[in-house]
Amino acid sequence: xxxxxxxxxxxVRREAREFLAEVMxxxxxxxxxxxxxxxxxAFAAALARRRWIAADWPEEFGGFATDVMEMYALNEELARVxxxxxxxxxxxxxxxxxxxxxTDAQRRQLLPSVARxxxxxxxxxxxxxxxxxxxxxxxxxxRDGDEWVINGQKMxxxxxxxxxxxxxxxxxxxxxxxxxxxxxxxxxxxxxxIEVQPVFTMAGERTNITYLNEVRISDDCRIGEVDNxxxxxTVALTYERVGVHGLESEQLVxxxxxxxxxxxxDGVSPLRxxxxxxxxxxxxxxxxxxxxxxxxxxxxxxxxELPSVEGSMSKLFASETLCRQVEDLTNMLGPDGIRxxxxxxxxxxxxxxxxxxxxxxxxxxxxxSEVQRSIIAQRGLGLPRSH
Amino acid sequence: xxxxxxxxxxLLVDTFASLxxxxxxxxxxxxxxxxxxxxxKLWTALVETGAITMGVPEEHGGGGAxxxxxxxxxxxxxxHLAPAPLIEAQVxxxxxxxxxxxxxxxxxxxxxxxxxVVTLTVRPSSGSLATLVPGGWVADVALVLSGQxxxxxxxxxxxxxxxxxxxxxxxxxxxxxxxxxxxxxxxAQTAFSVARFEWLSLMGAALxxxxxxxxEIGVDYxxxxxxxxxxxxxxxxxxxxxxxxxxxxxxxxxxAREAAWAASADPDxxxxxxxxxxxxxxxxxxxxxxxxxxxxxGYGSMAEYDIQLYFRRAWAxxxxxxxPESAYDLVADQRYGLGAER
Numbered sequence: 085x086x087x088x089x090x091x092x093x094x095x096v097r098r099e100a101r102e103f104l105a106e107v108m109x110x111x112x113x114x115x116x117x118x119x120x121x122x123x124x125x126a127f128a129a130a131l132a133r134r135r136w137i138a139a140d141w142p143e144e145f146g147g148f149a150t151d152v153m154e155m156y157a158l159n160e161e162l163a164r165v166x167x168x169x170x171x172x173x174x175x176x177x178x179x180x181x182x183x184x185x186x187t188d189a190q191r192r193q194l195l196p197s198v199a200r201x202x203x204x205x206x207x208x209x210x211x212x213x214x215x216x217x218x219x220x221x222x223x224x225x226x227r228d229g230d231e232w233v234i235n236g237q238k239m240x241x242x243x244x245x246x247x248x249x250x251x252x253x254x255x256x257x258x259x260x261x262x263x264x265x266x267x268x269x270x271x272x273x274x275x276x277x278i279e280v281q282p283v284f285t286m287a288g289e290r291t292n293i294t295y296l297n298e299v300r301i302s303d304d305c306r307i308g309e310v311d312n313x314x315x316x317x318t319v320a321l322t323y324e325r326v327g328v329h330g331l332e333s334e335q336l337v338x339x340x341x342x343x344x345x346x347x348x349x350d351g352v353s354p355l356r357x358x359x360x361x362x363x364x365x366x367x368x369x370x371x372x373x374x375x376x377x378x379x380x381x382x383x384x385x386x387x388x389e390l391p392s393v394e395g396s397m398s399k400l401f402a403s404e405t406l407c408r409q410v411e412d413l414t415n416m417l418g419p420d421g422i423r424x425x426x427x428x429x430x431x432x433x434x435x436x437x438x439x440x441x442x443x444x445x446x447x448x449x450x451x452x453s454e455v456q457r458s459i460i461a462q463r464g465l466g467l468p469r470s471h
Numbered sequence: 472x473x474x475x476x477x478x479x480x481x482l483l484v485d486t487f488a489s490l491x492x493x494x495x496x497x498x499x500x501x502x503x504x505x506x507x508x509x510x511x512k513l514w515t516a517l518v519e520t521g522a523i524t525m526g527v528p529e530e531h532g533g534g535g536a537x538x539x540x541x542x543x544x545x546x547x548x549x550x551h552l553a554p555a556p557l558i559e560a561q562v563x564x565x566x567x568x569x570x571x572x573x574x575x576x577x578x579x580x581x582x583x584x585x586x587x588v589v590t591l592t593v594r595p596s597s598g599s600l601a602t603l604v605p606g607g608w609v610a611d612v613a614l615v616l617s618g619q620x621x622x623x624x625x626x627x628x629x630x631x632x633x634x635x636x637x638x639x640x641x642x643x644x645x646x647x648x649x650x651x652x653x654x655x656x657x658x659a660q661t662a663f664s665v666a667r668f669e670w671l672s673l674m675g676a677a678l679x680x681x682x683x684x685x686x687e688i689g690v691d692y693x694x695x696x697x698x699x700x701x702x703x704x705x706x707x708x709x710x711x712x713x714x715x716x717x718x719x720x721x722x723x724x725x726x727a728r729e730a731a732w733a734a735s736a737d738p739d740x741x742x743x744x745x746x747x748x749x750x751x752x753x754x755x756x757x758x759x760x761x762x763x764x765x766x767x768x769g770y771g772s773m774a775e776y777d778i779q780l781y782f783r784r785a786w787a788x789x790x791x792x793x794x795p796e797s798a799y800d801l802v803a804d805q806r807y808g809l810g811a812e813r
Contacts, residue, residue, distance in 0.1 A: 085480060085539065086473045087729045088736065093472075153472060344807075356810055361803035362796055369747040369802060372729075373722035380725060383472050397718040404715075454707070460717055461710035465690045468705040 089153055089379070096154040100161035103134060108165050116168055117426065120290035123171035123204060123243045132201030137172060138179075145183055145191070146199045152386035156328065156379070163331035171204045171243045173324060178205040178251040178270065178307075180323020181316050185308035194270075205270070206247040208238040208294060209317065215239070215448075216455050218253065219262045219314060223296060225254035225269065232269065232306070234277075234299040240449070244280040244292040247273055251320075252296075257311050266313030268320075269305045276300075287442035288426060324450075327381060327395055329402030330374030332446070333409055336439055337367050340413045343433040354416075363416050367409045374402040393464035396456040403446040404453055410439045474725075480543055487544050490516060491551035497777045503554030504638025509609040510554045514588075523560045524583055531568045532583055538669065542676035542731035546724070549680025549756075552784055556590055556606025556640060558673045563589040563614050566666040570621075570654055587611040591663075592644075593670050593792050599646045605670075605791045607642030608632045614653075614663075615646050621659035624650035637787020668745040671792060671801075672734065675748035676727040678789055682720050682752065682759035685781035689713060689763025692778075696768075709766060716759045723748070723755040743805035750798035753789035760785040 089097075107130045116122065131137050140155045141147025162169050179198045182190055197203045214220040223236025234254060241250060249270050257265030273280065277299035283291045308316035344354040344364060354360045377398040384391040413436050414421040425434030447453045461467040476484065494513040503510045517523060526541050527533020541561055548557055564583065571579045582589065590610035592601045601607075601615055607630055615622050630642035654662060690713055693704030703709050730744035760782035764771035771778055792798065 085476055085728065085732060086736070087732050089472045341807075355807050358800065361807065362799045365747075365799035365802035365806065366750075368806065369726075369751050369799070372744070372747055373719075373726055373751060376725040376729060377718070377722050379472065380474055380721075383474055386472075387475075394721075397721055400714075401718050401722060454711065457711040457714040458707070460714035461704070465704075465710075465713060465717055467690065467693060467710045467713065468702050470705045470707045470710045 089157060092151065093153045093157045097157040097161055099134075100136075100158045103130075104161060104165050104167065107131075108167055112168075113166070116166070117288070120284060120288045121243070121246060122168045122289065123246055124168045125201075125204075125246075127168055128172060128201035128204070131169075131172070132199065137201050138195075138199035141179075141183075141195075141199070145195050152382060156382040156386075159328040160331060163328045164334065166335075171206070171247065172201075174207045174243065174251075175203065175205040177207065177320045177324050178249075181251070181268065181307050181320035182270070183323070184319050185316050189304070190270075190307070203249065204243060204247040205249045205251055206241050206243045206273075208241055208250040208252040208271075210239045212237055212239050212293070216452050218317075219266065221253050221255055221266065223252065223254045224258075225252075225256050225267060227256075227303075227310075228300075230303050232301050232303065234269070234271070234296045234301065236296050238294040238296070240283070240291050241280065241294040242291040244273065244294050245282065245290070249273060250278075250294065251307070253313055253317055256313075260311070263314045265311055266317075267310050268307045268313040268316045269301060270307050271299065271301050271305050285441070285445060287438060287445075289442065289445070322390065327378065327398060327450075329378040329398050330371055332439065332443070333367070333371040333374050333402065333406050335435055336406070336409055336413055337364065337371050339433040339435040340364055340367065340416065343417060343431075343436075360416060363412050367413065370405045370409060374398075374405055377401050393460055396451070396459040397464075399451060400453055400456040400460070403443075406439070406443045406446055410436060410443050414440050476543070480540065483540055484543050484547065486520075487522075487547040488550075490520065491547050491553055495551040495553045497552070497780060500552045500554055500638075500780060507609055508554060508638055508640030509556065509606075513553060514555045517555055517557055518586065522557060523588075524564055526561050526565045527568045527583070528572075531571060531579055533564070533568065538672060538731040538734035539728065541673055542727060545673040545676035546680040546683070546727075549677030549788070550684045552681065552780055554638070554640075556588065556610060558670060558677060559590040559593075559606040559610070560588055562666050562670045562673065563591040565669065566591065566614060566662055567653075569662055569665070582612070589614065591666060591670070592616070593667055596646070599648075601644045601646060603633055603635075603641045603791060604630075604644050606640055607644050608640035613644060614666075615644075615650070616659060616663040617646055617650075619656050619659055620652050621654040621663055622646060622650035623653050635787055636790070637784040639787055639791070641791070664742075668742045668801075669734070671749040671798065672727070672730045672741075672745035674788060674792065675723075675745065675750075675752040676731065678749070678752035678756040678785065679720065679724045679727050681781055681785050681788065682716075682723065682756035685756070685759040685763045685778065685785065686713065686716050686720055688778050688781065689716075689759075689766040692763070693766050703766070712762055713766070716755075716762050719751075719755040719758060723752040726751055743802055746798045746801035746805065749789070749792065750795040750802065753785075753795040753798070756785035756789065 138147045139150035182194050209218050225232045225234045249272050252269045256267040277297045279295040280292045344360050347353050381391040381394040381398045425438035499510050521534050525534035525536040529535040567579050588610040589612045590606035591614040592604050613626050624647050630644050633641040635641050696703050727748040730748035733741040733744050764778045764782045770776050
């Protein structure tokens with residue numbers, strides 16, 4: 085048993101830090117903060133030049149079969165500085181479906197441009213009336229000769245306003261069990277009939293609602309077999325970039341420690357206050373646990389296992405802990421805790437205030453805590469299926 | 472990174488799991504808590520397998536095991552609520568061995584071969600009184616840091632038994648004036664501090680074992696017990712809370728093992744991780760005990776159900792050092808240096 089991640093992994097980590105020191109400029113961070121858009125073409129292109137976008141793909145798809153733990157370290161470093169990689173993650177998921185279920189033509193056309201960071205694909209799974217129960221989607225795709233006509237609405241289509249294509253989960257057969265009548269399509273966002281409207285979170289993060297009105301596409305856009313979309317989507321999700329959790333907690337702890345080390349108006353550093361020390365120590369401890377659970381899931385994946393329960397534990401613990409930590413730390417700051425972290429003159433610990441608003445989505449996106457707990461209870465503990 | 476146990480480590484776990492299964496069933500645990508707090512048959516077996524001295528370097532007649540090995544044994548110790556002051560004795564003998572290395576005039580081999588049980592205080596003591604000393608009621612000899620002096624003395628005649636929540640063999644101890652000083656000054660303080668963090672590390676691992684088994688008992692009950700026509704584990708209210716506990720247990724186990732691993736592999740982080748591991752495991756074991764006890768409904772509080780044994784020990788084993796908050800204070804001291812206004 086060895087908790088050291090290895091010399092090769094640490095080399096990648098060092099390279100990633102050097103790269104990010106150059107590329108993740110204050111101007112880019114400011115642009116992300118102002119627009120709430122978690123994607124940047126130039127950043128993606130720079131990552132691609134380092135061959136870091138598709139590094140873990142098999143060589144037949146233009147990757148380098150890079151070790152899972154090396155990719156994990158890279159992703160940790162990207163997350164540590166809040167890099168705009170959300171769009172890369174959704175693109176990777178879709179690329180996974182193309183690798184598995186795409187035609188040769190689709191692979192040739194799409195995978196190289198994904199690896200070069202030239203195409204941004206957004207997810208069109210959730211709808212206004214279905215999230216966790218995603219098999220209940222209502223967006224309809226109806227066949228018309230060699231074409232399909234799509235009507236419906238997709239919710240939380242993050243990056244839809246800057247993306248190139250949307251990976252749609254649609255209902256093609258309403259007369260069978262809900263998991264069995266679904267089909268996936270990869271549709272250019274420039275197709276007539278698609279309208280992307282902004283939705284902002286309370287943390288200023290930009291997502292969207294996408295309306296699909298008589299969207300007419302060629303059958304070439306279909307990924308996988310007709311009515312087999314559930315399988316296509318679930319396999320695609322296993323290609324999500326190795327989940328990295330706990331880095332936002334680390335940012336919080338660092339911000340809180342910076343606050344605590346700064347003398348207050350009376351000249352006394354809050355670090356002398358036992359209550360402050362305990363709050364910080366607890367937050368640091370929980371952050372270590374988040375990191376360990378996350379690294380364990382990645383390590384399992386590196387050994388060839390599919391860390392289903394362990395991945396759920398990592399996501400559940402890190403996101404729920406983040407929400408609790410940000411409450412503790414906001415309380416610790418007293419009234420100053422509500423000074424906006426987004427203001428131009430925000431203090432270095434403004435990240436705590438920002439995170440109070442940002443953290444609330446973390447227990448939802450990528451699978452709600454309730455879904456994770458059901459996975460852990462049923463697959464991990466062997467409890468009966470619950471409702 | 473490799474989170475799999477090596478073949479040797481797995482063998483160690485299997486060996487002790489088997490020993491505890493045979494010698495520390497809950498019937499033995501119950502008998503010990505209405506007696507002195509130790510089961511002599513179990514203790515003899517632990518002595519004979521070399522468990523007490525397994526962490527002592529080989530040149531001093533020990534097993535030369537790493538802290539991680541001791542932590543894996545401690546997990547099993549906690550899992551079976553073993554009524555024996557193993558962790559105290561392991562840490563105390565390691566402390567003595569480190570002093571011999573350091574040139575102390577101490578006949579360690581004599582003490583180790585005498586079969587006498589050594590324990591240590593894990594909290595700083597004030598004056599001549601050391602309260603709630605782990606294993607204090609059944610050990611023969613105690614190590615106490617008094618100011619800057621590390622003292623050793625026979626316990627007989629200097630102790631008062633403390634009945635307690637966890638049926639532990641605790642005693643309040645009066646340090647005799649003629650106790651033997653075996654080290655003093657910074658050397659004594661450093662050696663004692665290392666021992667204290669080792670104890671926290673191993674007790675953290677033991678608390679993981681308590682929590683892990685408590686969770687299993689709760690899960691088993693939730694699968695069997697029916698209400699409103701279905702197993703209660705099919706209700707999300709029950710299932711999801713157990714899922715939270717299972718997640719925390721996995722985290723606590725990883726942290727406890729990382730701490731013990733760091734003792735030799737990443738020594739600069741050992742003290743901090745040991746305190747973190749103890750605090751988090753203490754909270755997690757409590758949560759597991761609480762949750763599983765309450766899954767049992769009214770049965771959870773009944774003396775004849777095993778879950779109450781785990782609930783009580785989750786509190787008591789940790790409280791020998793103090794509440795989790797006191798370990799968080801140690802984490803803070805490691806991260807920010809001393810300087811709190813306490």
